[in-house]
Amino acid sequence: MAIYMGNENWWDDRFSGREKRLGKPEEKLVAWENRLLPGPVLDVACGQGRNAIYLASLGYSVTALDFSRVAITHLRELAKEAGVTIATVQGDCQCRDTFVPLGMFQTIVVNHYRLTQEIVGELLSHLTPDGLLWINGFCRCPETNPNITTRDLLNVEDYMQYKERGYDVLTEQYETDLGEFVCIVIKAQ
Numbered sequence: 001m002a003i004y005m006g007n008e009n010w011w012d013d014r015f016s017g018r019e020k021r022l023g024k025p026e027e028k029l030v031a032w033e034n035r036l037l038p039g040p041v042l043d044v045a046c047g048q049g050r051n052a053i054y055l056a057s058l059g060y061s062v063t064a065l066d067f068s069r070v071a072i073t074h075l076r077e078l079a080k081e082a083g084v085t086i087a088t089v090q091g092d093c094q095c096r097d098t099f100v101p102l103g104m105f106q107t108i109v110v111n112h113y114r115l116t117q118e119i120v121g122e123l124l125s126h127l128t129p130d131g132l133l134w135i136n137g138f139c140r141c142p143e144t145n146p147n148i149t150t151r152d153l154l155n156v157e158d159y160m161q162y163k164e165r166g167y168d169v170l171t172e173q174y175e176t177d178l179g180e181f182v183c184i185v186i187k188a189q
Ligand SMILES: C[S@@+](CC[C@H](N)C(=O)[O-])C[C@H]1O[C@@H](n2cnc3c(N)ncnc32)[C@H](O)[C@@H]1O
Pocket: 003, 004, 006, 011, 026, 044, 045, 046, 047, 048, 049, 050, 051, 065, 066, 067, 068, 071, 091, 092, 093, 094, 110, 111, 112, 113
């Protein structure tokens, strides 16, 4: 399933055409940060690293993963400019094997990328006890952004199975000027 708009080349072209610039971290992540426990963080589908660099600048040990070579190159340069160190992985987050060598994390952040449920299961197995899988993205197609289609939307129902399996699952729907979003947080058992 093609998720979030395009393949590796599409994203490389998109990042190559973009000014390399450190964007502001996701506001919802900033609001959540005081509930994260210290420990290693994995940022999945990290893009140019606005969230990874934000967390690294607060002292978290961050690994950032994306399949776009250009995004990873920009992230490394921006991290250097920001004076932080981030471990980077160029890899496909739709493939379970990508995560196997990465070890365990206290927090896994997935912002604006829709995972398959197979990968959600894989990521939960990479959380240390009390760790959080923090997922955030659109839950409705915004009228102002034609790049977002229904296949990109997060669906709360997809995550209720984890509640039935005994995980704590917190969901929060909210609206900003950019559209309607949902933040889904799954706590490791
Ligand atoms: C909408 S951007 C979000 C970037 C970042 N998480 C943020 O919030 O700024 C989606 C990112 O997902 C990456 N991506 C898409 N499909 C991927 C895949 N299969 N494996 C790894 N990264 C992927 C793209 O390269 C892009 O950086």
